[in-house]
Amino acid sequence: MFFKKPPEPKEEISEKVVEDSQLTKIRNRVEEAGLPPHAHDAALKELEKLEKTDAAVAEYSVGINYVDLLVSLPWNISSMGNLDPVRARAILEERHCGLEQVKQRILEFLAAKTLRQKAQQNILIVDDEEIARTNMEYVLTKDGYRCYSAANGVAALELLDREDIDLIVSDLKMERMDGMELLASVHRNHPEIPVIMVTGFASVNSAVEAMRSGAAYYLGKPVNLDELKKTVREVLDRTLTADMGKSPILCFTGPPGTGKTSVGRAIAEALQLKFIRVSLAGLRDEAELRGHRRTYVGAMPGRIINELKRSGVNNPVFMLDEIDKIGQDFRGDPASVMLEVLDPEQNVKFMDHYLDIPFSLSRIMFIATANDVTKLPGPLLDRMELIEFSGYTEKEKCRIAEKFIIPRQLKANGLRNTGIEFSPEAVARVISGYTRESGLRNLEREIANVCRKLALSRLNQEDTPPQATTLEANDIPAFLGPRRFIREGAQTTPRIGITTGLVWSESGGEIINVETVAMKGSGRLLLTGSLGDVLQESAQAALSLIRSQAGEYGIDDHYFAETDIHIHFPAGGIAKDGPSAGITIFAALVSLLTKCPARRDVAMTGEMTLSGRILPISGIREKLLAAQRAGMQRVLLPLANKEEVESLPPDVREGMTVTLVDASDEILPYVLVKGESSDS
Template identity: 70%
Template sequence: MFFKRNSKPIEEEIEQKSEESPLEKMRQQVKSAKLPGHAYDAAVKELDKLEKSDPSVAEYAIGLNYVELLVSLPWNISTKSHLELGRAKSILDSRHSGLDQVKQRILEFLAAKTLRQSVKANILIVDDEEIARNNMNHVLCKDGFSCECAENGIAALKILGASDIDLIISDLKMEGMDGYELLAEVNRSYPEIPVIMVTGFASVNSAVQAMKSGAAHYLSKPVNLNELRRTVAEVLDQKNLAEMGRGPILCFTGPPGTGKTSVGQAIAEALQFSFIRMSLAGLRDEAELRGHRRTYVGAMPGRIIMELKRAGVNNPVMMLDEIDKIGQDFRGDPASVMLEVLDPEQNVKFTDYYLDIPFNLSNIMFIATANDISRLPGPLRDRMEVIEFSGYTAREKCRIAEKFIIPRQLKGVGLQREGISFEPGAVGRIITEYTRESGLRNLEREIATVCRKMALLHLSDVSRKAAPKTIEADDIPGFLGPRRYVSSVGSRKPAIGITTGLVWTETGGEIINVEAVAMKGTGHLMLTGSLGDILRESAQAALSFIRSRADEYRIDDHLFSEQDIHVHFPAGAISKDGPSAGVTIFVALLSLLTGRPFRSDVAMTGEMTLSGQILAVSGIKEKLLAAQRAGIKVVVIPQQNKEELEVLPADVTAGLEVILIDNGNDAVPHVFTS
C-alpha cells in the first residue's frame, strides 16, 4: 500500500526532471529557432551526441555551449532599410562640417545601393497548368510586379537566358523538366535568383527536400493568393537586403581626427541599421577573427561571429577600424582572413573555426578605415573602394569648432547656460599657435582645456564677476601657456644648402628641411636622417643630374672629386621615404654648389628623374594645408598635378602662390634670393 500510494508522485517527479533537463530545453529552442538546414542538422547532431555523453565531462559543456551559439545567431534576422536621401544628407551635414566631396560620394554610394529596392521585380512563373499561371500572374501584376510565364523548366531556362529575372515561382511536378531539375539548374547557373516551390503533392518530405535543394520558400496547392503575395514580398525583401551589403567595400583613408569613424556611424544611422565598430589595431592572432577550434574548454568563436550575436541581426554596418595596423606573426596572418571576409564571392560561406559551418556575411555592409592605405596588402586593397579624407583648412576648423566642438565642451563642463562664447580670433589663435594637425583631435583637447579652466574660475569666483564671458585671442596664452608652434618663415633666414620640402605622412601633410654641406674629401655622397631606399636613390639622381649640367650651372668640375657632400634630413628618429622630396634635394644641392641662398618662404614637392623631369606626386591638398600652417608663401609643385590643383577649394590655396614646373630647371628662378 505504501509503495503503491507513492509510486505516482515519484513517476511525476522523474518525468518533471526529465522535462526540465537542459538537453530537452535546448531541443525545443532548436525546433523553434527557424535555423537554416545545415545549422539545424549540426545542432541536432550535436544534441544526439550529448545525449550519449556524461554531463560531468568537459566535452558536454563545450557541446551545450555550441548549440546555444547556433540558436542565438541571427541566421535569418535582418533590419529593413529605410533610406531617404534628404534625411541621409541632413544627418551627414549635422554630424560633419566640410568634407563635401566625401559626403557627396557617400550619398552616391547609398543611392546606388538602395535604388534597386524601388525597381519592381521581374518574376518568372513556371507551371504546367494555365489557370494556375494566369491566377498568379494576375495577382502579382496587380501588386506592380512584371511577370513572365513558362509551362515547364525547359521554357523557363530559355526565358532566364534572355531576360533579367529577380524571382522564380515554380511548380514541382511538370513534364520535360520538373521543379527539382529546374531548381538545380538555377542554383548552378543563376545562384542569385531565389526560387519559391509550389506543388499540389504537398508533404513534409517534399518541403524538406525542396528547402535542402536550395529553394527560398515552399507553398502548397491550391495556392492561397494572399499567402503568395506575402511570401513573394518576404523573399524579395531578403534579396534586397542581401544586395544592400554586396558591392564595393568602402575604405575611408586619411589622417587621424578627420571624421572617418563618425561618418561610418552616420551611414548606419541614415540607413537605420545597427552599427558595429571593430578595432583591428595590433591584431596579430588569426583566431581572433576566425575563432578557435572546439578542442578545449576555452575555445571561443571569432570576433565577427560574436559581434553579430550581440547585434542580433545579420545585416549591420560593420566598421573595421584601423585595418592598416593589422599585425602578422607565428599565430597566423589576420590580413589573409580579411580577404575572405571582404570578398563578396567568398563571404557568402564564411566558416568560423568554432562554428564549423558556413555563415553568410554577404548581408553585412563593411566599411574599413586606414591612416595609410599603402600598408595594406595589394589583394586586400583591390577589394575595397578607397575614399580619401583630407585635412581641414583653418577656416573649416573654425566653423567646426564654433558649431560642434565648443558647444560640446561647454556642455561637458556644465557651462552651456552661462553665455560663454569664443571670439573667432581666439579659435584662430588656438589653431595656428597651439595645434599643427590635419584633423581636429588636438584642437578639441585645447578647447576642452580652456573650458575646464573656465569652470574652475566660475567655481572659485562665487559672484562670477571676474570670470570672463567672452574669450578673446589675448586670453588664450593665459589658459594654454606659451605658444607651441611658430611660423617657419620667421624661424630662419635665407640660407645656403638648406631647403624646405612638403611631404605626406599618415598623419597628414608635413614640412621637412633638407640640409646639405660640403667638406674636403674624395667626392663621396653621405645621406643621413633615417632614410629609405627611395630617398637615397632620389639624392643620387639629383646629384648626377647636377654633375651632368655642371657647365650650365657654372660649377667647377673639381668640386665633385675634391669634396664630400653630406645631405641630412632632421628628425633622424623618424623614418622617411618616398619620391616626393626629389626636387627638394636637387635644389638643396644646387644651392650648396652654387652658393645661392634658398628663400625661407618657399616649399617644394615633386619626384625628379635623372633627366630632370618632375613627376606627379600624391597628397597635394594635404601638402598645401601644411604649407599654410607653416606660413609658407610660395609652393612649387609638378605641372602634372595641375588638374588636381584646379579642383581644390579656394580655402586650400588661400594665401599661397602655387608655381607649376615640368623640369627641375623651372624651379630655379623661383626658389633663390638672387
C-alpha cells in the same frame, strides 16, 4: 531467493530529470529557430551526442554552449534599412562639416541602391494549370510586378535565357520537367534567383525536400492570393537587403582625426542599420577573428561571429577599424583572414573555427579604415575601394570647432548656458598656435583644456554671479601658455644650402627642411636623417645632375673631387623615405654650390629624374595644407599634377601662390636669391 532492487538515489534521479528537461528545452529552441538546413543538422547532431554524454563531463557544457550559439546567431534575421538619399544627405551634412568628396561617394552608393529598389521586378510563374497561372499573374501584376508565365520547367528554362528574372513561382508537379528538377537547374545555373514552390500535394516531406534543395518558400494549393503577395514581397525584400551588402568594400584612408570612424557610424544611422566597430590595431592572433577549434580548452568563436550574435542581425554596417595596424607573428596572419571576410566571392561561406559550419557574411556592409594603405597586403588592398579623407583647412576647422567641438566641450565641463563663447579669432589662435595636424583631435584636446580651466575659475567664484564671457585671441595664452608652434617660414631670412620641402606622413602633410654643407674631402656624399633607399637615390640623382651641368652653374670641375657634401634631414629619429623630396634636395645643393641663399618661404615637392624632368607625386592637398599652416608664400608643384591642383577648393590654396614646374631649371628662379631683383 529474490532480492529487491534498491531505489536510485534521489539526487541522481533529480539530476537526470534536470538534464532531460534542459535538452528538451534546447531541442525545442532548435526547432523554433528556423535554422538553415546545415545549421539545423549540426545542432541535432550535437544534441544526439549530448544525450549520450554525462552532464558532469566537461564536454557536456561545451556542447550546450555550441548549440546555444547556433540558435542565437541571426541566420535569417535582417534589418530592412532605409534607402533614402535625401535623409542620408541631411544626416551626413548635420554630422560632418567638409568631406564633400566622401559624402558624394556615399550618396552615389545610396542612389544606386535606391534605383535598384524602385526598379520594376520580374516574376516568372511556372504552372501547368492555365487558370492558376492567370490568377497569380493578375494579382502580382496588380501589385506592380512584371510577370512572365510558362507551362512547364522546360519552357521556364528557355525563358530564363532570354529575360532577366528576379523571382520564380513554380508548381511542384508538372509534365516534361517538374518543379524539383526546375529548382535544381535554377539553383545550379541561376543561384541568385529565389524560387517559391507551390503544390496541391503539400506534405511535410515534400516541403522539407524543397527547402533543402534551395527553395525560398513553400505554399500549398489552392494558393491564398493574399499570402502569395505577402510571401513574394518578403522574399524580394530579403533579396534587396542582401544586395546592399554586396556593394564594393569601402576603405576610408587618411590622417588620424579626420572623421573616418564617425562617418561610418553616420552611414549606419542614415541607412537605419545596426553599427558594429571592431578595432584591429595590434591584432596578431588569427584565432581572434576566426575563433578557436572546440577541441581546445576555453575555445570560443571569433570576434566577427561574436559581434553578429550580439547585434542580432546579419546585415549590419561592420567597421574594421585600423586595418593597417594588423600584426603578424607565429600565431598566424590575421590579414589573410581579411581576404576571406572582404571578398564577396568567399564570404558567402565564411568558416569560423569554433562554429565549424559556413556562415554567410554577404549581407554585411563592410567599411575598413586605415591611416597608411601602403602597409596593407596587395591582395587585400585589391578587394577594397579607397576613399581618401584629406585634412581640414583652417576655415573648416574653425567651422567645425564652432558648430561641434565647442558646444560639446562646454556641455562636458558643465559650462552650458553660462554665456561663455569663443570668438572666431580665439579659435583661429588655438588652431595656429597650439595645433599642427590634419585632423581635429589636438584641437578638441586644447579646447577641452580651456573649458576645464574656465570650469575651475567658475567654481572658485561661486559666490559671484556668473557673467557672460567671450574669449578673445589675446586670452588664449593665459589658458594654454606660450604658443607651441610658430609659423616661421615667411619670417626667416634666406639661408645658403637650406630649402623647405613638403612631405606626407600618416598624420598628414608636414614641412621638412633639407640642410646641406660642403667641406674639404675626397668627393664623398654623406646622407643622414634616417633616410630610406628611395630618398638616398633621389639625393644621388640630384647631385649627379648638378655635376653634369657644373659649367652652367659656374662650378669648377675639380670642386667635386676635393669636396665632401653632407645632406641632412632634421628629426633623425623619424624614418623618412619617398621620391618627392627630389627637387628640394636639388635646390638645396644648387644653393650650397653657387653660394646663393635660398628662400625659406618657398616650399616644394616633386620627384626629379636624372635628366631634370619633374614627375607627379601624391598627397597634394595634405602638402598644401601643411604649407598653409607654416605660412609659406609660394609652393612649387609638378606640372603633371595640374588637374588635381585645379580641382582643389580655393581655401586650400588661400594665402599662397601655387606654381607648377616641369623641369629643374624652372625651380631656381623662385627659390634662389640673386641680388636685389630676386627679392621681388
